[in-house]
Amino acid sequence: MNELKKTAITLNVNNETYDMVAYPNRTLLEVLRDDLHLTGTKESCGEGVCGSCTVLVDGTPARSCLTLAVAVQGKEITTIEGLHQGEKLHPVQEAFVNHHAIQCGFCSPGMILTAYALLTENPNPTEEEIRRAISGNVCRCTGYAKIVEAVKSLAEKGR
């Protein structure tokens, strides 16, 4: 059996620093959910296809199920818990609620973070750009139309 040695890991999640001692074979997703109890990030396929585990690493969407926690030290990690502003929802979250872009809600954290990253990078995306951006996030309820509408409403607000 291969040897396992614990290492000290310092993660910056949602602007808070977490120090921990963990085995290096832990993915970021496992650490976020099991150790930090930030269960907003979901695990579904575990192989990088579905996008429900999406988090932002230095502002760009990444698959936390394929990322080792040790490998993202020193990077800024944003999960869905880090988006709201106090008691108020983030505008992207509000748009999702207002446009009924949520049904079961399992894909929503990943969808919202992907949409947030897209809008940060490109405040005025076209429908094609929106569809391309969320192409890595699988939703089995909404049929995507409502999600695209929600993101589009924010794009139009920016205009």
Place this chain on the structure above:
Amino acid sequence: MSSGRTRAGGTKRNRLSSSSHSRIRCKRLAPSLESDQPSWPETWLSWLSFVTDSANPPFTPEKALSKHGEKQNNILEGHMRLPPFQYIEPANVEEALSIISTHRETVKIMAGGTDLVNRMKLRLIEPAFVMNIGKVRSMDDIDIGDTETVIGANTRLREIAGAPLVNKRFRAIAEAAFQVASPAITNMATVGGNILQNTRCMYYDQSGMVLNGLERCRKRGGTVCLAVKGGKRCFSVYQGDMAPALIAFDARCVLEKKGSTRTVSLTELFTGNGAAPFALEADELLTKIIIPNPEGIYSSAYRKLRLRGSTDYPLASAAALVSVTDDRKVTTCRVVIGAAGAAPKVIDGTSCEANFEAIAQKAYELAEGVDNLQMPGAYRRKMVSVLARRATKAAIDGIKEGM
């Protein structure tokens, strides 16, 4: 808030969740986790339970580790969790080379992790060491020169797809990078990792739950082929997107090892043997890809067949580069087919006649169509020839547009 978290973290953590592997100390979590000394009744009780129930000693992280780390008998318990390994992060290329020269076969190199982590989760590989070269800064830029373009092996696919100059000069390469997967994956995945991804087969890329019930195939060191009955070799398929496009441009790759460097044509990197697809020594590291700028007026294209439009490996693919002289005479027509065998294949060696039907026919003859991917082999083989024609046509159309 904190009390709820403590309860979940302190007692309900069970053996199925691997959470007990790490101990956290952070401001947000409950103070009880922070104090290492348990109160006296706790110590006493744990001692008592150890004495009275010696067959079932108290649960410790070490116990969890042995359960987690050993070869999984209960597949569900280890499902989608990573096997144990030691993590190494070199600061520069020299350090990386010295690490792989020491550990050789026992170390696996990780750049973006999108392929390697999956293979480890499926227990297809269980390396003793994982070396993350993703943070080696000297390996991740695109340098577009007058005679050749150098792409660092660590360059993220999204940067390649998004670089306007790459798109203008090497359209097939940009198209291939764009089509690899969704933005979240291409944000992580690198060109070097994409080139060096292992061959795939439905009878191989499976979790232990499936593989345990199958005979050991050639790809797993056995003597049978499950995809082709009585097959004398491994028929796994190379499903990389970048390699066919790069080979169309006659790209070379730089392989470094401690004390020496060699530059080989990308076609030489492939052995054509599905069981061991790369002619790469155990202590070599792919550091750069060099693409010569083609001469004359040229254009290129990449086409691929896949199940899902957003994220999928190619089930058939083709890249084409066509260059013409000023009076529109074709000087080069290089068509490369992918997902049609254990290596990308170039039609007619370096260059073929720009005749669509002939290209389609030759692509069909060259392609290997085995029923070991998500679509039938016969259909994939036909689609390789269709895509070869489409890619060539798109490249010629690209020239016409530019003229």
